[in-house]
Amino acid sequence: MITLTVNGQTHQIDAEPDTPLLWVLRDFLGHNGAKYGCGIAYCGACTVHVDGNAVRSCIVPASAAEGSDIRTIEDLDNHPVQQAWIEHQVPQCGYCQSGMIMAAKGLLDRNPEPSDADIDAAITNVCRCGTYTRIRTAIHTAAATMREARS
Amino acid sequence: MKMEVSRREFLQGSGSAAASLVIGFHVPLKPARAQFGGPPEPFVVDRDMVNAYLTFNSDETVSIVSAAAELGQGSLTSLPMLIAEELELALEQVRIEQAPLNESAFKNRLFGYQTTVGTSAVRWAFDPLRQLGANTRELLRNAAAVTWDIPLEETVADRGRVTHPASGRSLSYFELGETAAGMEIPTDVPLKPQSEWRILGTPFPRWDTEAKSTATANYGIDMQVEGMVVATIAATPVPGGTLRSVDPEPALSVNGVEEVVTLDDAVVVTATNYWSAKKGLDALDPQWDLGPVAARNSENIREEMLHLLDQPGNEAVNEGDIESAMQEAAQVVTATYEAPYWAHATLEPLNATADYRGDSIEFWLGTQSPGRIQSMCALTFPEVPQENIIVNNQYLGGGFGRRGDPMAPEQAALVSRQVGKPVKLIWSREEDMTHGAYRPKSVIRMEGSLDGEGRVTGFRGRIAVQSTLASLIDNPDVPFDPFATEGLIDDDYRFPALNFEYHSPRPGIPVGFYRGVGFIHNTFYRESFMDELAHAAGRDPIEFRLELAGHRERNVLLLNTLAERSNWGHPAPGNVQGVAFAYSDESTVGEVFEASVSDDGRVRLHKITCVCDVGVYMNPMMIEHQMESAITWGLTSAMYGEILIDNGATRQRNFNEYELVRISHIPEIDTVILPPTDTPGSGGECGAPPAPPALANAICAATGSRLRSMPFRIHGISFA
Numbered sequence: 001m002i003t004l005t006v007n008g009q010t011h012q013i014d015a016e017p018d019t020p021l022l023w024v025l026r027d028f029l030g031h032n033g034a035k036y037g038c039g040i041a042y043c044g045a046c047t048v049h050v051d052g053n054a055v056r057s058c059i060v061p062a063s064a065a066e067g068s069d070i071r072t073i074e075d076l077d078n079h080p081v082q083q084a085w086i087e088h089q090v091p092q093c094g095y096c097q098s099g100m101i102m103a104a105k106g107l108l109d110r111n112p113e114p115s116d117a118d119i120d121a122a123i124t125n126v127c128r129c130g131t132y133t134r135i136r137t138a139i140h141t142a143a144a145t146m147r148e149a150r151s
Numbered sequence: 152m153k154m155e156v157s158r159r160e161f162l163q164g165s166g167s168a169a170a171s172l173v174i175g176f177h178v179p180l181k182p183a184r185a186q187f188g189g190p191p192e193p194f195v196v197d198r199d200m201v202n203a204y205l206t207f208n209s210d211e212t213v214s215i216v217s218a219a220a221e222l223g224q225g226s227l228t229s230l231p232m233l234i235a236e237e238l239e240l241a242l243e244q245v246r247i248e249q250a251p252l253n254e255s256a257f258k259n260r261l262f263g264y265q266t267t268v269g270t271s272a273v274r275w276a277f278d279p280l281r282q283l284g285a286n287t288r289e290l291l292r293n294a295a296a297v298t299w300d301i302p303l304e305e306t307v308a309d310r311g312r313v314t315h316p317a318s319g320r321s322l323s324y325f326e327l328g329e330t331a332a333g334m335e336i337p338t339d340v341p342l343k344p345q346s347e348w349r350i351l352g353t354p355f356p357r358w359d360t361e362a363k364s365t366a367t368a369n370y371g372i373d374m375q376v377e378g379m380v381v382a383t384i385a386a387t388p389v390p391g392g393t394l395r396s397v398d399p400e401p402a403l404s405v406n407g408v409e410e411v412v413t414l415d416d417a418v419v420v421t422a423t424n425y426w427s428a429k430k431g432l433d434a435l436d437p438q439w440d441l442g443p444v445a446a447r448n449s450e451n452i453r454e455e456m457l458h459l460l461d462q463p464g465n466e467a468v469n470e471g472d473i474e475s476a477m478q479e480a481a482q483v484v485t486a487t488y489e490a491p492y493w494a495h496a497t498l499e500p501l502n503a504t505a506d507y508r509g510d511s512i513e514f515w516l517g518t519q520s521p522g523r524i525q526s527m528c529a530l531t532f533p534e535v536p537q538e539n540i541i542v543n544n545q546y547l548g549g550g551f552g553r554r555g556d557p558m559a560p561e562q563a564a565l566v567s568r569q570v571g572k573p574v575k576l577i578w579s580r581e582e583d584m585t586h587g588a589y590r591p592k593s594v595i596r597m598e599g600s601l602d603g604e605g606r607v608t609g610f611r612g613r614i615a616v617q618s619t620l621a622s623l624i625d626n627p628d629v630p631f632d633p634f635a636t637e638g639l640i641d642d643d644y645r646f647p648a649l650n651f652e653y654h655s656p657r658p659g660i661p662v663g664f665y666r667g668v669g670f671i672h673n674t675f676y677r678e679s680f681m682d683e684l685a686h687a688a689g690r691d692p693i694e695f696r697l698e699l700a701g702h703r704e705r706n707v708l709l710l711n712t713l714a715e716r717s718n719w720g721h722p723a724p725g726n727v728q729g730v731a732f733a734y735s736d737e738s739t740v741g742e743v744f745e746a747s748v749s750d751d752g753r754v755r756l757h758k759i760t761c762v763c764d765v766g767v768y769m770n771p772m773m774i775e776h777q778m779e780s781a782i783t784w785g786l787t788s789a790m791y792g793e794i795l796i797d798n799g800a801t802r803q804r805n806f807n808e809y810e811l812v813r814i815s816h817i818p819e820i821d822t823v824i825l826p827p828t829d830t831p832g833s834g835g836e837c838g839a840p841p842a843p844p845a846l847a848n849a850i851c852a853a854t855g856s857r858l859r860s861m862p863f864r865i866h867g868i869s870f871a
Contacts, residue, residue, distance in 0.1 A: 016406055019426045027381065027424035032373040033366030035548070036425075037498045038580045042806040045498055073366040085364040089356060089772060092780055093223030094363030095370060095498045095548030120815035126806070128498045128549050129223045130783025132814040134776070 002062050006031065007075040017063035022046045024062040025072060033073035033098040037126075044125030047099035047106075048072045054106030073098045080149070081105050084142035092129035099125050104139050112147055114139065192260045194279035196286045196336060203256035204234065204283060207325045211311045213238065214246040218257035218265070219272040220519050221249070221359055222550030223780070224835040225773040226272035228358040232769060233276055236351045237284030237343060239308040247358040252521040252542040265522035268555055268664065270736045270833030273769055277831045278342070285340040291324050294331040298322065345767065345827065352827065354772035359546065371516035371545045372577060374504040379573035380409055382566055383428040385435070386417035386586055389799035390661050391442040394418060402431030411435070412569050419566050425577055444659035445799035449592075452658045452796065453489070456594040456615035460487070464613055464652035467636040471648030476609025480600030484687050486680055487596045489860045490672040492589040492794035493665055494809055499548020500583035501556070505563035506573035507532075511539035512564050517547035520555035527557035528564060551784070552664035556588060584809060585801040588663025589794050591617035593672055597680045600648075605688030607699065609648035612639065612676075617662045618655040619669065638673030638840060643706065643734035644681075644699040660796060666784055667839040670735040674840030675789070675847070675861065678731035682848045683857060692730050692848065693719055700732065705764050709741050709825060716823055717743035717760035726757055729849025731841035738832035739764045742782065742841040748853035753871035754846075756818040764825040766832035775822045778838040782820060785842025787812040790870065793862050816870045 002013045004021075006029060013028045020039075025031040025048070034057055037045035041056040048057045049071040076082055081104050084090075091097045100123070107114055107122040114122065119139050127135070194200070206214040215234050219226035227247060235245050250257040250265070258265045260275040288308050295313035296303045299320055307314050314321040345352065362368035387393060397418045399411035407427025412419040418437045422428035477483055503516040512535055518524055521542035529537035547554050563576040578586070593616035600609040619634040635653035665671070685695035693714050700706035710732065713719070722728045722745050732741040743760045761778045768774050791810040795802040803809045847858040850868060858866055 015424070016426070016430075019424070023424060023426040026373075027426070030375070032369075035370075035499065036372065036577070036580075037500075038806050040580075040805055040807060043498060043811075076365075082364045086356075086360050089360050089776070091223075091357075091360055091363035092225070092776060093221075093498070093547060093549045094359065094368055097363050098366045101364065123814050126498070126811040126813055128496060128551075128784075128787075128811060130780040130812070130817070131776070132783065132817040133779055133820055135814060 003066055004062060004070060005068070006070045007072060013062070015062060017061060019062050021048070021057040021060040021062050021065050021070070025057065031072050031074050035095055035098060037096070042126070043096070044103060045096050045099040047102040047125065049102060049106060052109065054103050073102055076101070076105070079105065080145040081108065081138070081142040083145065084138040087141060088134050088138040090131050090134040090138050092131055096125060096127045100127065100135060104135070104142065107139070108143055108146055113143055191275065192258070192263055194260055196283050198336065200256055200283060201287055201336065203253060205287065207328050208246070209325050211323050211325060212244045212246050213240055213311065213324065214248055216248050216250050216257070218250045218259070218276065220267040220517070220544055220547060220550070222267065222517075222519060222547040222554065224272075224777060225357055225770065226267060228355070229273055229769040229773065230276050230280060232350050232355060233280035234284035236348055237281045238288050239310065241310045242350060242355055244311045249544050252525055254522055258522060264520070264526070266520035266555060267550070268519055268552065270835040270837070273831045274737065274833065281342050282340070285342055286336050286338065289337040289340045290331050290334060291327050293334055293337065294327040295322055297334070298327070298330055351769050352771070355770055357773070363546075368546045370499055370548050371504065372499055372502045372548065374515045374545065374575055376504055376506060376515065376573040376575070379504065379575050380421040380423065380570065381425045381428050382419050382421040382563070382574050382576045383425065383432050383579055384417050384419045384562060384576060384582060385432055385437060386582065387439050387441070388585065389439070389441040389445045390659055391444050392416060392439045393442070395438040395440050397435055397437040399435070401434035401436075405431040405434060410570055412566050414562065414565055417562065419562070419576070421566065421570055421574060429579060441799060447658045447660065447799050448797055449795045452592065452656075452660070453594065455656055455658065456592070456654075459615040459654040459656060460594060460596045460613050462654070464654040465631070467651045467653055468640040469650045471609065471646070473609050473611050473648040473650040476600045476648040477598065477611070480608060481603040482601040482687055484599045484601070484683055485596070486683060486859060487594065488676045488679065489594040490592065490675065491792065491861065492592045492660065492662075492796070493788055493792040494584055494587045494589055494794050494803070495549070495551045495553035495665060496584065496806070496809060496811065497549030497551060497553050500578045500580050501553070501559040502575065502577040503560035503563040504573060504575040505560055505567045507564050507567035511535060511541065513541045513543065514560050514564070515543045515545060516560055517545040518542065518554050518560075519547065519550045523555055524557045524560050528561055531561050532564065551666040552668070553588065556663070580806070581804040584804055587794065587801070588622065588661045590665030590671070591619060591662040595676050597676065599680065599684045601684060601688050605690050607646055607684060610646045611648075611650035613652045613654070614639070614673075615654040615656055617657065617660070619662055619664060621655070622662050623664070634669035636673065637668065638670035638733060638735065639677055641734045643703070643732070643739060645702050646699070659799070666781070667735070667836050670733065670836070670840040671785065671788060671843070672861075674731065674733040674735070675843040678733060678841065678844035679847050679857070679859070682729075682844070682851065691720070696730070696732050705825065706739065709739060709762050709764050712823055712825070713741040713743055713760060713762040716762060716821065717745070719743060723757065727849050727852040729845045729847065729852055731844035731848060733840045735837045735840055736833035737766060737830075738834070738837035740778070740837045740841050742845040744845040744849045746846070746849045746853070748850055749871065752854075752867045753869055754850060755871040756816065758818050759820045761820060761822045761838060762825065763822065763838065764832065765834050765837070766830050767827040768824065768831070768834065771824055774824050774834050777834045778822045779820045781836060781838030782842045783812055783817060785839040786816065786846065788839075789843035789846055789861050790863050790868070793865070
């Protein structure tokens with residue numbers, strides 16, 4: 001049994017301790033936002049937040065996340081990053097975008113006014129459709145919205 | 152009495168025979184593709200067709216079925232807008248639904264079955280769906296005129312209602328449904344001119360954006376079906392191999408594993424969850440009979456292809472007197488180029504959920520070709536009537552030509568038949584990458600002749616490339632393969648003499664349709680070689696191309712716009728520029744890459760200028776997105792893409808061995824769309840072919856070194 005706190009709810013899960021967090025979220029808890037892309041932490045489609053940090057859940061054993069605050073894209077409710085994604089019509093196939101949004105939120109949570117270079121350094125997720133220029137623009141828009149909300 | 156009118160009921164119930172309308176529509180196909188696809192099939196706007204596409208709701212919204220699969224290209228949204236434009240709906244009244252499998256209503260009229268491939272969605276649907284909207288609108292106006300006993304001319308259709316301005320009366324389309332159901336569908340309705348379009352030609356938002364930004368979009372891999380098990384698979388590592396034996400015990404001792412299932416050429420583990428299935432599969436040691444392809448590797452495949460370049464091949468084109476052109480030339484330039492196998496590497500690995508029930512099979516997956524899955528599974532499962540094979544399409548986590556393949560759903564159904572439960576089969580990333588239907592490797596030798604004035608007098612070449620067409624129609628002896636030479640012999644350039652031949656070697660490596668198909672490597676060859684010719688002639692590369700492409704005014708406009716917009720010839724200090732230009736699938740695109748290259752081969756892109764002629768377009772925003780997308784696709788292909796074969800098996804297993812371009816590599820992309828014409832071109836692929844040669848030509852401008860093979864990585868080129 002593993003005990004995980006996901007989006008503020010605590011779950012007892014009958015999964016093997018080495019099961020990656022990604023597959024616990026998807027196959028045991030039905031949170032399908034985090035996606036499987038590579039299983040080796042390369043692509044970032046599986047990005048979720050663990051204790052406020054964006055992590056690649058495909059290589060995090062669920063047992064290592066016990067006691068942590070796990071947040072998935074399902075926890076976001078019309079977040080400024082999501083608003084910006086819709087405003088700039090970012091997604092194409094969309095498969096990477098949950099991970100992109102969580103990576104972008106992770107960046108903005110610690111850097112409220114990122115430069116293009118900051119974005120390029122922080123967003124290492126891959127998008128096979130090539131939505132990158134829209135992602136860059138949307139992150140700037142979301143940053144501005146979040147700054148306004150704070151001021 | 153007002154009630155929600157179902158798709159089945161609307162417009163039914165008339166005792167009179169419905170008048171039907173055969174709409175002939177013209178999609179310009181170049182001869183090669185026409186030979187492949189045949190002439191477009193007719194689309195008849197009768198009651199069944201209207202009922203299949205439209206549901207009028209009591210809240211004055213209209214649900215419109217989209218015949219296109221959504222793989223990122225936006226056609227899910229664009230096709231219904233063709234109907235909405237003529238039906239006089241406001242954008243906010245449109246609800247979009249994914250088409251069920253229904254060949255008679257939703258098949259792609261260019262390909263003859265229900266499929267979203269070849270950047271053909273808008274090209275097949277442009278006239279038929281507008282006509283469906285127009286005929287239905289006129290039917291509703293007729294119904295209002297009859298209801299109010301007034302002349303048709305006094306009615307106006309607007310925003311989902313028909314009104315009579317003179318009396319102020321108004322009825323919604325929903326309210327008119329019952330009356331319309333008893334009337335004939337008008338057949339001779341003229342389509343609106345572009346100048347009166349209100350939705351088409353504007354940047355309308357995509358239907359799927361919100362779902363994809365809030366993780367509510369359902370992909371094949373997200374399917375949950377009552378009672379299902381999750382499975383993962385290891386198929387023969389060498390194409391054509393078979394499973395000799397496997398001891399199931401190591402997998403069965405893994406918690407969560409249910410069964411080990413063997414197929415002729417694969418072993419599958421089913422479990423309560425993916426991780427258990429994967430652990431179980433990893434614990435197995437299957438033994439294979441690998442077959443003859445195990446003798447093939449990248450080196451001997453390449454050698455065979457180079458050898459073929461010395462033999463006469465199939466003639467693709469022979470215009471003018473090429474021998475004289477070469478003999479009388481002031482200069483002849485010769486070069487050999489090559490490109491490797493490329494993997495689609497869709498971010499969502501292939502998967503399918505199947506429920507085999509003896510007399511029926513139900514599938515859930517994201518597919519470009521539900522029609523092909525049905526017809527292929529009807530062959531694999533002869534005990535199941537074809538009409539009982541149901542395909543529920545989901546969003547596709549990337550398609551790019553890979554997701555028309557019936558292999559994963561067939562495997563899922565075979566396993567479901569054995570275990571007696573619904574099965575969600577997920578290919579691991581490693582399975583996906585090592586079992587691709589790759590863009591074929593090719594090698595080419597080209598010759599160009601120049602006269603004393605530096606004008607091209609002849610262009611000839613010979614290419615060796617596996618047949619992509621043969622992979623689709625399962626016939627290695629196709630009489631002519633248009634994909635072998637597309638991008639080399641098209642009419643965008645005219646040469647006084649032009650001669651190309653091709654060979655179709657059969658090394659046994661599976662190949663398939665990859666975004667850009669033949670154009671993407673052939674444009675790299677042609678446009679890099681044109682740069683070599685321009686250099687040999689001492690001429691400016693854009694001026695040189697203007698001479699070759701000047702027979703079409705649109706080409707001249709495109710190239711001049713590209714030169715002006717990119718500030719051609721005047722890069723920022725320290726930067727270089729490279730250009731490429733190419734026709735593909737009824738569209739033409741020119742790109743200029745501005746870059747800087749360090750002494751150790753590190754490339755930084757500073758700006759990409761893209762000018763495209765896509766004919767008439769539905770949504771300029773989606774065209775821009777697709778150009779950005781296709782350029783990125785081309786860059787991954789050019790810089791990184793390389794599948795290598797060792798003893799018949801694919802060497803690369805995951806993204807760490809098959810890298811993808813990232814955000815830090817992509818600069819500003821400035822896209823200009825030429826003013827629309829009257830006929831649709833394509834949008835989803837045409838931006839890709841110019842990207843590799845534009846980059847190669849820029850690198851050559853910086854280093855003096857001509858890159859004659861992809862990926863550029865193997866030449867010591869990397870992104871800064």
